[in-house]
Amino acid sequence: MNFPSKLIENAVNEVSKLPGIGKKSALRVILYLLKQEEKSTENLSVALQTLRKEIKYCKKCYNISDDEICSICASKTRDNTILCIVESFKDIFAIENTAQFRGVYHVLGGLISPMDGIAPEDLHLDSITERIKELSVKEIILAVSPTMEGDTTAFYITKKLKELNLKITTLARGVPVGGELEYTDEITLGRSILSRINYD
Amino acid sequence: MLLEKIHLINFKNYELLEMTFGNGLNCILGNNGSGKTNLLDAIYCLAFTKSYFGLTDTQNIRHSESFLVVNGSFKKEYHLDNDDLDTNLVEFQTDFQTENIAFGVREGKKTIKSSVNNYQKPSQHIGLYPVVMLTPYDTDLVREGSEERRKFLDGIISQISNEYLQNLLKYNHLLKERNITLKRFAEKNTFDAILLESFDERLLEKGKLIFEERKRFLSIFLPIFQEFYQILSENNEIVSLDYQTQYIQNNQEDFTVFFKKNLQKDRLLMRTSTGIHKDDLEFLLEKRSLRKFGSQGQQKTYVIALKLAAFATIKQEKNICPLLLLDDIFDKLDAKRMQKLLQIVSCAPFGQVFLTDANPERTKALLKEIKQETKQENEISTFILEKII
Ligand SMILES: Nc1ncnc2c1ncn2[C@@H]1O[C@H](COP(=O)(O)OP(=O)(O)OP(=O)(O)O)[C@@H](O)[C@H]1O
Ligand SMILES: [Mg+2]
Ligand SMILES: [Zn+2]
Numbered sequence: 001m002n003f004p005s006k007l008i009e010n011a012v013n014e015v016s017k018l019p020g021i022g023k024k025s026a027l028r029v030i031l032y033l034l035k036q037e038e039k040s041t042e043n044l045s046v047a048l049q050t051l052r053k054e055i056k057y058c059k060k061c062y063n064i065s066d067d068e069i070c071s072i073c074a075s076k077t078r079d080n081t082i083l084c085i086v087e088s089f090k091d092i093f094a095i096e097n098t099a100q101f102r103g104v105y106h107v108l109g110g111l112i113s114p115m116d117g118i119a120p121e122d123l124h125l126d127s128i129t130e131r132i133k134e135l136s137v138k139e140i141i142l143a144v145s146p147t148m149e150g151d152t153t154a155f156y157i158t159k160k161l162k163e164l165n166l167k168i169t170t171l172a173r174g175v176p177v178g179g180e181l182e183y184t185d186e187i188t189l190g191r192s193i194l195s196r197i198n199y200d
Numbered sequence: 201m202l203l204e205k206i207h208l209i210n211f212k213n214y215e216l217l218e219m220t221f222g223n224g225l226n227c228i229l230g231n232n233g234s235g236k237t238n239l240l241d242a243i244y245c246l247a248f249t250k251s252y253f254g255l256t257d258t259q260n261i262r263h264s265e266s267f268l269v270v271n272g273s274f275k276k277e278y279h280l281d282n283d284d285l286d287t288n289l290v291e292f293q294t295d296f297q298t299e300n301i302a303f304g305v306r307e308g309k310k311t312i313k314s315s316v317n318n319y320q321k322p323s324q325h326i327g328l329y330p331v332v333m334l335t336p337y338d339t340d341l342v343r344e345g346s347e348e349r350r351k352f353l354d355g356i357i358s359q360i361s362n363e364y365l366q367n368l369l370k371y372n373h374l375l376k377e378r379n380i381t382l383k384r385f386a387e388k389n390t391f392d393a394i395l396l397e398s399f400d401e402r403l404l405e406k407g408k409l410i411f412e413e414r415k416r417f418l419s420i421f422l423p424i425f426q427e428f429y430q431i432l433s434e435n436n437e438i439v440s441l442d443y444q445t446q447y448i449q450n451n452q453e454d455f456t457v458f459f460k461k462n463l464q465k466d467r468l469l470m471r472t473s474t475g476i477h478k479d480d481l482e483f484l485l486e487k488r489s490l491r492k493f494g495s496q497g498q499q500k501t502y503v504i505a506l507k508l509a510a511f512a513t514i515k516q517e518k519n520i521c522p523l524l525l526l527d528d529i530f531d532k533l534d535a536k537r538m539q540k541l542l543q544i545v546s547c548a549p550f551g552q553v554f555l556t557d558a559n560p561e562r563t564k565a566l567l568k569e570i571k572q573e574t575k576q577e578n579e580i581s582t583f584i585l586e587k588i589i
Contacts, residue, residue, distance in 0.1 A: 114378075114384065155402075159394045
């Protein structure tokens with residue numbers, strides 16, 4: 001694609017790096033922004049910069065957060081005795097959208113995958129035991145994708161937490177096998193979390 | 201099952217090729233380098249979504265092109281049970297369906313599409329359009345290491361049972377993860393028993409299923425193989441196959457114990473030393489090693505019998521007649537065996553067969569002879585490939 005201006009070309013190149021956006025759509029976005037008042041582009045870039053600078057990860061659950069402690073961990077109405085373990089904070093969005101779960105979360109930040117160089121110590125696993133004790137957790141839900149890596153991680157965590165004598169459940173298989181949690185529709189995910197099954 | 205038509209775009213030496221095949225024996229003749237082997241490999245790709253010769257997907261693309269497409273039009277037979285229908289006359293009825301398969305490679309990625317199935321992953325395609333291929337390289341089965349023989353075994357069983365293939369893929373994945381983990385432990389001088397266990401349990405579970413399926417398969421395969429060898433060799437040499445597996449050597453029930461006992465060894469080796477990935481087949485001729493004591497002709501006959509038996513076993517177990525792809529098989533066979541082989545594959549139970557020869561006169565002469573000698577059952581078609589320069 002040839003551009004009449006180097007400035008446009010730079011902007012298009014940056015925008016087209018975003019997921020799902022090709023050169024053509026990037027150009028459309030840029031031309032749209034140019035047509036708007038200057039203020040609106042400024043707002044956008046300020047919003048992005050602030051997001052980048054100020055976004056935090058919750059000290060307790062590693063969810064994405066505005067403050068040191070995320071709104072879920074800070075909430076008084078959540079049930080602290082049920083802890084749902086997920087791969088990434090994107091899974092929290094998905095599960096929260098089902099409005100079926102009132103417990104708290106713990107984000108692993110990945111799944112065990114030696115092939116991709118991800119070992120247990122690369123995940124937020126150490127703090128889980130502490131949190132379980134602190135919150136008097138009675139049930140753990142392993143809400144990881146039903147993939148090989150998800151199975152390995154679930155197995156590992158179950159064995160690690162064995163002495164604590166907790167009820168450990170996993171999502172009922174409504175989630176398509178081999179599918180990613182993030183892409184599962186809300187109804188299926190909502191149903192899976194309600195009819196979760198014992199992890200053995 | 202029949203492959204009625206094939207359509208190639210940028211597959212190896214073919215820029216564009218459209219061919220319609222006959223129902224029986226298809227003889228593909230032409231000079232060296234005219235593209236005979238490549239044509240068979242294209243058919244193989246339709247079944248296995250990869251080249252027979254271990255090439256990467258991209259290496260199948262015609263030089264200096266960016267993509268390839270192989271389209272195949274299959275005719276499949278379906279037997280409809282009419283149990284619930286009120287028909288006393290017809291117990292079952294045969295129905296034919298045309299199914300189009302497209303195999304493509306573009307930008308390093310391959311795709312397999314079917315007009316009748318929606319695949320979630322390419323491996324689900326394997327076995328739906330079974331093929332058995334025989335090439336001059338196959339004597340490697342006798343001479344090379346155990347990996348070749350496991351590949352041969354897995355290639356057949358995977359076409360019979362997709363569940364077997366899925367288990368095997370999972371097993372290999374877990375094995376790789378376990379080995380990487382063992383290596384990392386050694387490098388970092390750490391150890392985490394629970395992490396290894398996270399692989400072991402599923403590895404043992406899948407391994408046992410794979411072992412059982414291999415054993416079951418071999419018990420069906422062996423007598424079929426022995427019969428083909430007898431027919432081909434026309435003498436009373438006894439051939440056999442010995443399934444060598446740690447499962448049997450260590451008593452199936454104790455295998456888990458055996459596996460766990462080898463942990464220290466595995467840690468030192470930094471890889472998994474026990475499991476079905478160590479299985480082998482020993483080829484025996486008169487109870488002796490075929491590799492050490494068999495003549496070249498005997499080895500070749502043995503391999504041909506293995507492949508014909510693979511065909512017959514798949515046909516029997518799946519109730520689909522696989523395509524038989526025979527590349528340059530007359531090499532190193534005496535005239536009598538050539539004729540014998542041609543005779544065998546041109547009648548039932550063989551169906552559609554693709555056979556190449558760089559020596560058209562030889563094949564034509566052989567065909568003439570068998571037409572006179574036997575009551576020819578299957579249709580014979582010949583194609584001459586011209587080298588396009
Ligand atoms: N990726 C590719 N692009 C272009 N040409 C290729 C490619 N791969 C192989 N070829 C060419 O295809 C030609 C035909 O090869 P093929 O092995 O099919 O011949 P053949 O008819 O089987 O010959 P033979 O009788 O010697 O076995 C060869 O000249 C080879 O160089
Ligand atoms: Mg050839
Ligand atoms: Zn939190």
